Amino acid sequence: MARRSNRRKALRKFRSWLFAIAALATPASASEADRPAPKKTGQWTIQAGDFANNRYSALDQINSGNIGQLRPVWSFSTGVLRGHEGGPLVIGDVMYLVTPFPNIVYALDLNNEGRILWKYEPKQDANVVPVMCCDTVNRGLAFADGKIFLNQADAKLVALDARTGKAIWSAVNGDPAKGETATATVLPVKDKVIVGLSGGEFGIRCHMSAYDMNSGALVWRAYAAGPDESMLVDPKQTTQLGKAIGPDSSLKSWQGDQWKLGGGCAWGWTSYDPDADLIYYGTGNPSTWNPSQRPGDNKWSMSIFARNPDTGMAKWVYQMTPHDEWDYDGVNEMQLVDQAFDGKPRKLLVHFDRNGFAYTLDRMTGELLLAEKYDPTVNWATKIEMDKASPNYGRPQLVKQYSTEANGEDVVTKGICPASLGSKDEQPSAFSPRTGLFYVPTNHLCMDYEPFRVHYEPGLPYVGATLSLYPPPGEKNTGAFIAWDAAKGRIVWSDPEQFSVWSGALATAGDVVFYGTLEGYLKAVDARTGQLLYKFKTPSGIVGNVMTYAHKGRQYVAVLSGVGGWAGIGLAAGLTDPHDGAGAVGGYAALSKYTALGGVLTVFALPD
Template sequence: MKSRSWHRHTALFVALLAFSGGALAADQYEPVTNARLMKAASDQGWLMYRRDYASSGYAPFDQINASNVTGLKQVWDYQTGFQQGHEAPPVVNGNYMFITTPKDELLAFEASSGKLLWKYQHDLSHVGLKTVCCDVVNRGVALYDKNVYMATLDNRVVALDAKTGKVQWSKQLMDPDLGYAMTLAPLILQGKVIVGESGGEYGARGFIEALDAKTGHQVWRRYTIPAPGEPGGETWPKGAYKTGGGGAWLTGSYDEVTDTLFWGVGNPSPWLAKLRPGDNLYTDSVLALDPATGKIKWHFQYTPHDTWDYDGTNETVLTDINYQGKSYKAIVSASRNGWFYAIDRTNGKLIYAKKFATATSVTGVKDGRMVTDASLYPDVDKEIFTCPSFLGGKNWWPISVDPQTHMAYVPTLHSCMTMKGTTVGYKAGLPFLGETFNVVADPAFKDTWGAVQAIDVNTGDQVWNFPSKLPWNSGMLTTAGGLVFSGGADGHLYAFDAKTGKVLWKSPELSSGIEGVPSTWVVDGKQYVGVYAGWGGATPIWGGDMAKDPAVANIPTGGHLYVFSL
């Protein structure tokens, strides 16, 4: 009797311990609260797309470090069955991992073992997907309370129970197949799910939208192209705002101190600039927004009156810098136009802009504003050659900023392009470009399509460079172990010395080229690193001469998730 009583009391104690926030049982799920999200940088998991609201891509884990990374081994893997681009990072809460596939499948795993817990396949049978630009990808999920959230190619935001995969609500933002699509990972902020629509290649008027995380009801919508009478509306010809582009297709960042949401905006439509005189705000810009209302506080435009599809969607990373003896609260970003920016995040003033790739169309800075070369605007009877190509000095692949080294690690593309204007008219659901193009090699970088480079955020200058014959299309992960992780198109996951760029380890050759975003997490005291192999995205579709290069054309496809540990 005493023995049975002791066991009952022990079992009750363990259950109470788990319930009260002690060591959670394997099948328990710890809710993701606002407080946890604010402290995501120090969490044992990986709670959002770029780990924290600063979009740092940096984890304070050092179990895997420069001295022992050579011992890294694969511990589990999963083959998705999809052949398109795999771009999402593993998002981890406790021992639960969530990751998306192309065509909006959402998978839940046990993060330590790879046991598949549940699978959700979003129904796209009613959608033609003809207006999805640059592959049918998905870049991941957001977590809040006991739900996991995904944005979809048919313009829905779906909330699912994180433990079971049961749909809690599904909200339609726009009709599909008319130019709009969503490929980004949502951002949870102050009880809201924030997403952005894409569609700049189809004349879709971009917007950022906040939904109530519990109900899916709209809280606010901020169009990125202002209407007449709104601030910035005068920078567009009459009526052009309705088809002005400005997709908001990458996840934003957030500054708690100033309560400011930062979100990037893409290219104007049509591409041919002569058809839309003016600066065309707020395309190719970063917007500083009030997260409660979506009101614009300030903006900075990377490429005024863009005609080269240079966008401004790239992630902005919050970091404190000291430039020329003065301290700044900054956001830094490596733009498609080939320039690396530091901007004062309190007021939107440019701190510096430095080239990190060959850049000929965007030529410099005057009075805090970017200057472009008017002679490099294409026209119907004029072909131009310019650098970088529209794929960018860096495309969507996210940078990481390491607070220990004060360096930004930038996945870089070395390519140029020819462009020529064409006649074009708008019709919903059809491309709205007005230009033809071809991606070609950068003459300054023979036999080198890509690179990983480290940039000192205090100066904007390059510290080290790792060249690659193949394009480098994977995101960056940095850790307190002095490491930079990123995947090569050659099918290897690399670990670089964060200070020197020396390759300390690379994985055995994986099943496909890597363009996924690596992440890292700790379960039961053990650190893991995960990344998708699964070549695809824009490069094979729009890559011109680069895509035709036999070394690039023969990169294997096929989605495969790999997880490593010591």
């Protein structure tokens, strides 16, 4: 009876987290969409800056020599007090940004310090909010072909006229009644818009989809689990680590019909290589969080996919965390770089996974070249097997002590590192071709994890675990901002932070790297040494992504502040139970002493 009571109590806690959220409740040409180029134009047309997801700008007016003179020059209140993930776009003389739910879109006049040119306020049923995991965030807009693309919380994709804000078309990409929602940005590729889905905590079967950019018609849809034809995989041609995946690769890895509740949501970032003509993205956790209820590898959750953007067919796939036991979603950005590896030029894909390993792959073939821990406290696995002759090639080598399944249901497995938030979550990294380094916002947390049996009901949480989060033993800091060498698999420098770094990074040709902190600081560090060069306290904690643009010959840096997201869910939703927010409320309990709710855009520049 005690165990059953504990399970009911944990389920109530997760539901209370979700339902508490409900209570709070001159454009460029179409050709520029083919290759977003902030490096050349000073514009910022998609969230990552360019298709490679590297968040790098060639602007260098602001540099390591003058960054100390940086000042805020104007600001804008969004009117929404929730987690502001994502960042603004700049096309011509106009800046575009979107708020958390209710997803208000603003077009701001850069010639007049942010005067509102138009405002689009979608009509959404507020009942979508209780089924949004981890705050009511939206990770930003995208631009192409004279259109602004909005991925609403209720999983409706909307195309707006960039000049007027009028809706051109909309498409329903999911059903909130089942727990299908949207938090991610989209990626415009050629004449299509690529869009994923959220809802793995509600037992939905997730997919990545492509819509026609001009009409909004569905072009293709690829599920993360199920029959081959529905996943758009070819058992003879689609490979994992150089070998054909074979027929029914997913069905064979689930027990019975559990794949129908399989999760595997693509709620993170998508990148595109125009030369290879492939898109790259990751899939999230399998449902439920209780691994004993879903025996098998649970393919293809926790995986990297390379797909043709026109047909959706998968060229290769690689599963990083088979049979996930810790909620280590694989959705973090795939960064594309052309860089030497072992003395040879390679077309690389670099990925910092939630599971604490940084992966370097050949993005043309899916060959795994390197996998190393980018946080030294990672303990759930000793390594990723790199011996190509081994039957375990590419698989993590688990430590039984930290296996939540091996220890059993209703048993607390203690001291697992990283926590379910991962060594890094969706907050995107940056890459500088000047230094050859990746700049990574990281979490530094461990957890206790108790899985319990859970029953599926459509539209209700399908989690099956209770978590507690805390810093690694003997340490106080829960975050760091690091520079990583992806060819050697090592940390070059590391700047510790009191709290997890939950903002996106930005690297520039001025040899400056920017990021934000949960306390609300915009920070700038030297790209080569990590030395702090500048900081400014914004009105609220930063979980948004820093960007830069040029207007009338002057370089600007902009960031949204507004604490929230998974790390800030306690503040954002007014939660106090330390187990709420899947343990994040307790893990970040001290944050309320350093910042408060907000929703503000702050724009910086050097003095005239």
